[in-house]
Amino acid sequence: MRTEEPRPVRLEDYRPPDWRIGTAELDVALHPTATTVRTRLSISPNSAGAPAPLVLDGDELTLRSIRLDGKPLPPESFVATPDRLTIAQAPQRPFELEIETVLDPTNNTKLMGLYRAGATYCTQCEAEGFRRITYFLDRPDVMAVYTTRIEAEKQDAGVLLANGNLVACGDIAGTSRHFAVWHDPFPKPSYLFALVGGNLGCVKDSFTTMSRRDVTLVIYVEPGKEDRCAYAMDSLKRAMRWDEVTFGREYDLDIFMIVAVSAFNMGAMENKGLNVFNDKYVLASPTTATDGDYAGIEAVIAHEYFHNWTGDRITCRDWFQLCLKEGLTVFRDQEFTADQRSRAVERISDVRELRVSQFVEDAGPLAHPVRPTLYHEINNFYTATVYQKGAEVVRMIKTLLGAEFFRAGMDLYFTRHDGQAATVEEFVQCFADVSGRDMSQFMRWYSQAGTPEITATPQYDSAARSFRLDVTQIVPPTPGQPNKAPMVVPLALGLIGHNGDDMPLQLDGRPLPRGVIELTQPSQSFVFSNVPERPALSLNRGFSAPVKLVLPVEADELRFLAAHDRDPFNRWQAVQTLAMTLLKSNVAIARSGGAPRLDQGLMDAIDAILNDAALEPAFIALTLAPPSEADIAREIGSDVDPDAVYSARRKLRAAIGQRHGATLADIYERMTTPGAYRPDAQSAGRRALKNACLDLLAVTESAAGIARAFDQYRNADNMTDRMAALETLAAHDRPERTAAFADFYTSYAEDALVIDKWFALQAVIPEPTTLDRVRALTRHPAFSAANPNRIRALIGVFAQANHTQFNRSDGAGYDFVANFVLELDPKNPQVAARLMSAFRSWRALEARRRERAEATLRRVAAMPALSPDVHDIVARTLADS
Numbered sequence: 001m002r003t004e005e006p007r008p009v010r011l012e013d014y015r016p017p018d019w020r021i022g023t024a025e026l027d028v029a030l031h032p033t034a035t036t037v038r039t040r041l042s043i044s045p046n047s048a049g050a051p052a053p054l055v056l057d058g059d060e061l062t063l064r065s066i067r068l069d070g071k072p073l074p075p076e077s078f079v080a081t082p083d084r085l086t087i088a089q090a091p092q093r094p095f096e097l098e099i100e101t102v103l104d105p106t107n108n109t110k111l112m113g114l115y116r117a118g119a120t121y122c123t124q125c126e127a128e129g130f131r132r133i134t135y136f137l138d139r140p141d142v143m144a145v146y147t148t149r150i151e152a153e154k155q156d157a158g159v160l161l162a163n164g165n166l167v168a169c170g171d172i173a174g175t176s177r178h179f180a181v182w183h184d185p186f187p188k189p190s191y192l193f194a195l196v197g198g199n200l201g202c203v204k205d206s207f208t209t210m211s212r213r214d215v216t217l218v219i220y221v222e223p224g225k226e227d228r229c230a231y232a233m234d235s236l237k238r239a240m241r242w243d244e245v246t247f248g249r250e251y252d253l254d255i256f257m258i259v260a261v262s263a264f265n266m267g268a269m270e271n272k273g274l275n276v277f278n279d280k281y282v283l284a285s286p287t288t289a290t291d292g293d294y295a296g297i298e299a300v301i302a303h304e305y306f307h308n309w310t311g312d313r314i315t316c317r318d319w320f321q322l323c324l325k326e327g328l329t330v331f332r333d334q335e336f337t338a339d340q341r342s343r344a345v346e347r348i349s350d351v352r353e354l355r356v357s358q359f360v361e362d363a364g365p366l367a368h369p370v371r372p373t374l375y376h377e378i379n380n381f382y383t384a385t386v387y388q389k390g391a392e393v394v395r396m397i398k399t400l401l402g403a404e405f406f407r408a409g410m411d412l413y414f415t416r417h418d419g420q421a422a423t424v425e426e427f428v429q430c431f432a433d434v435s436g437r438d439m440s441q442f443m444r445w446y447s448q449a450g451t452p453e454i455t456a457t458p459q460y461d462s463a464a465r466s467f468r469l470d471v472t473q474i475v476p477p478t479p480g481q482p483n484k485a486p487m488v489v490p491l492a493l494g495l496i497g498h499n500g501d502d503m504p505l506q507l508d509g510r511p512l513p514r515g516v517i518e519l520t521q522p523s524q525s526f527v528f529s530n531v532p533e534r535p536a537l538s539l540n541r542g543f544s545a546p547v548k549l550v551l552p553v554e555a556d557e558l559r560f561l562a563a564h565d566r567d568p569f570n571r572w573q574a575v576q577t578l579a580m581t582l583l584k585s586n587v588a589i590a591r592s593g594g595a596p597r598l599d600q601g602l603m604d605a606i607d608a609i610l611n612d613a614a615l616e617p618a619f620i621a622l623t624l625a626p627p628s629e630a631d632i633a634r635e636i637g638s639d640v641d642p643d644a645v646y647s648a649r650r651k652l653r654a655a656i657g658q659r660h661g662a663t664l665a666d667i668y669e670r671m672t673t674p675g676a677y678r679p680d681a682q683s684a685g686r687r688a689l690k691n692a693c694l695d696l697l698a699v700t701e702s703a704a705g706i707a708r709a710f711d712q713y714r715n716a717d718n719m720t721d722r723m724a725a726l727e728t729l730a731a732h733d734r735p736e737r738t739a740a741f742a743d744f745y746t747s748y749a750e751d752a753l754v755i756d757k758w759f760a761l762q763a764v765i766p767e768p769t770t771l772d773r774v775r776a777l778t779r780h781p782a783f784s785a786a787n788p789n790r791i792r793a794l795i796g797v798f799a800q801a802n803h804t805q806f807n808r809s810d811g812a813g814y815d816f817v818a819n820f821v822l823e824l825d826p827k828n829p830q831v832a833a834r835l836m837s838a839f840r841s842w843r844a845l846e847a848r849r850r851e852r853a854e855a856t857l858r859r860v861a862a863m864p865a866l867s868p869d870v871h872d873i874v875a876r877t878l879a880d881s
């Protein structure tokens with residue numbers, strides 16, 4: 001616990017630091033419970049203003065000694081508390097401060113600062129973990145040059161790593177200890193500091209940069225797991241080349257290191273030259289990792305590497321600018337994956353994820369702008385909005401400006417702000433400068449929360465051969481923002497003739513550049529001329545703007561688009577829209593006890609896609625998945641009954657399985673690829689389609705469907721097929737399920753990452769007995785509340801992905817998760833707060849569940865000694881909007 005009640009931090013209160021830190025020299029003697037850290041800082045006043053006290057941040061620190069310019073500071077001249085070190089009369093000239101602190105890495109269960117993941121010492125400093133290592137100006141606009149000396153017992157930590165290049169290492173004479181000194185020549189904020197010590201295996205490779213410099217690449221893992229790093233290393237090299245080709249960005253140190261650790265709060269961390277990873281995003285072999293895991297590794301390795309320029313070389317001025325590095329870097333990793341795999345499949349997958357996580361966040365009490373203006377706990381702002389909507393905003397800049405101006409703007413950003421801590425304004429200004437375009441209205445994407453709703457009404461005039469589109473936009477109210485101003489919304493569109501071809505677009509007599517219309521007003525009309533026939537309208541192609549579209553389209557036209565749109569995203573979207581319309585109506589029918597409707601039009605659209613030989617299998621697989629339960633609930637908006645949502649969706653899937661059974665069985669056979677497993681996108685796409693068919697054939701409850709799944713489970717030679725079969729079996733309360741779960745555990749008991757999957761699949765079973773099962777699993781010997789991956793697999797999946805059982809109408813799901821959060825909170829508040837955000841859609845539920853959820857939230861809110869992290873989430877979730 002912090003010793004003071006945290007105050008909100010406001011963007012408007014930003015002012016430059018009073019002090020600068022030029023160099024930071026750390027000397028760290030690793031010890032399991034008493035690590036000493038001696039820090040020597042060169043400090044100088046930032047400007048010739050009024051003399052300011054020197055106030056350094058700390059968090060649960062113990063000060064051992066302090067010296068200024070080599071002399072011990074008299075006790076009356078400073079005040080040291082666990083979370084602050086104040087020197088009231090610091091010299092108003094450059095001076096040197098030496099601070100010695102002592103840390104207990106073994107008992108650092110928050111996994112922030114220096115801690116132990118198993119036997120390995122590692123650090124996590126973003127956002128405010130460095131202050132748990134030493135007193136410091138722990139804010140991103142204080143950039144220093146770091147030199148780090150680490151020493152340890154050779155037997156405890158044979159490998160000693162820190163940021164930068166290795167400048168010295170060796171044994172300490174007369175002892176069983178050794179040391180290493182690392183120097184990072186690039187000034188960086190403290191959140192990018194890292195050190196690692198442990199007995200680790202490694203895999204080495206090298207990369208020659210575009211200016212012919214050789215860079216050593218090393219991935220460190222637990223000994224014995226070296227053979228699972230090949231895909232991560234390959235992904236890294238491809239990412240390095242891609243950033244050179246696509247953005248002209250070259251790597252800058254002599255060595256790039258990745259360390260995989262088993263206990264990590266996040267996915268991975270982009271510390272300069274020394275990325276620390278959740279081992280989930282490094283380790284893969286065909287028999288332990290699924291295609292999804294391989295894709296995740298490729299994306300996360302690339303993401304962290306891309307941060308070297310967007311995050312490390314140019315960092316954020318303050319934490320309000322988090323999207324400056326995250327939104328931009330997510331955009332970059334999405335583009336990388338699109339280039340490496342399939343652009344259409346990547347776009348659809350990204351939008352699906354955006355709708356399930358960010359749109360849901362934006363529609364509830366935790367909604368906030370891409371750049372928030374106030375926070376109580378910055379750890380709670382590593383959100384879908386900052387990351388994913390932040391990426392959409394960058395994508396819109398590219399759509400509005402075109403590829404050439406976009407690249408020119410990025411180039412300008414890299415040259416103008418290299419070595420700086422920048423702001424969103426400075427980033428966007430670069431695009432304004434290269435294109436001459438006024439970007440001031442566009443900035444509202446950073447300041448206004450909520451998903452804009454765009455209503456479009458088309459009208460064709462055959463006499464005038466003109467097509468008119470009336471468009472209105474509304475940004476719904478969100479917490480603290482009752483009234484919104486109109487946004488700049490780029491909508492890519494196509495007008496499609498009866499032969500399936502796009503017509504040339506003429507707006508106001510001129511060709512429409514890039515096929516994009518721009519909304520800037522609450523309502524606008526666009527009139528296209530020379531339109532020879534009534535066209536089918538394909539709007540928001542490629543999901544050019546992250547908006548909700550309301551379009552009065554006939555089912556016939558959607559079927560036509562599903563079959564003919566040359567924009568693959570909108571082909572997929574047309575099927576989704578048909579399914580969503582049907583699902584919403586079937587949810588209402590289910591609640592009144594009626595039988596679900598069928599929609600021949602949807603079935604025909606699916607048929608057309610299944611029989612289109614030109615389509616890639618991964619795309620077809622995506623089209624076979626109806627909107628998710630979270631999507632349907634969000635579309636319904638209020639008075640949501642998760643049981644009715646689940647039942648409508650399951651019945652639709654069963655109907656698809658029934659109606660297309662013969663085709664699906666045929667595709668299942670055709671997509672079965674003989675030969676050894678390969679993780680490439682094409683092979684993964686074939687497996688995705690095969691396994692989508694497997695599931696749809698079983699959801700009908702046919703004995704043959706279940707038998708096929710059990711067969712695949714037993715005979716699979718790779719984890720993708722085995723997991724897919726187990727996932728299918730998990731949805732059916734049959735003896736095969738029990739047998740497969742038991743076999744899976746025995747087969748993989750030694751492999752933590754695989755056992756996470758075993759926990760997760762049981763947590764997501766949509767049956768009333770699941771809560772008891774999950775409760776029992778928390779007492780399973782393989783469960784550990786000290787491991788974030790395990791918590792996320794069991795409790796996180798239950799709370800976030802099992803909509804019917806978390807939202808049980810008796811409220812037992814809420815109480816279970818809340819009790820777990822309360823127990824975890826004192827140990828790991830960050831992970832506890834994440835779990836608590838599962839309540840974010842409670843207001844949209846039907847009355848009974850809403851009452852239970854609110855009672856649980858109020859019970860948590862009333863607990864004394866909540867961490868700031870959990871307190872912040874609960875308070876905002878309960879607040880009246």
Ligand SMILES: [Zn+2]
Nearest residue numbers: 303307326329
């Ligand atoms: Zn990132």
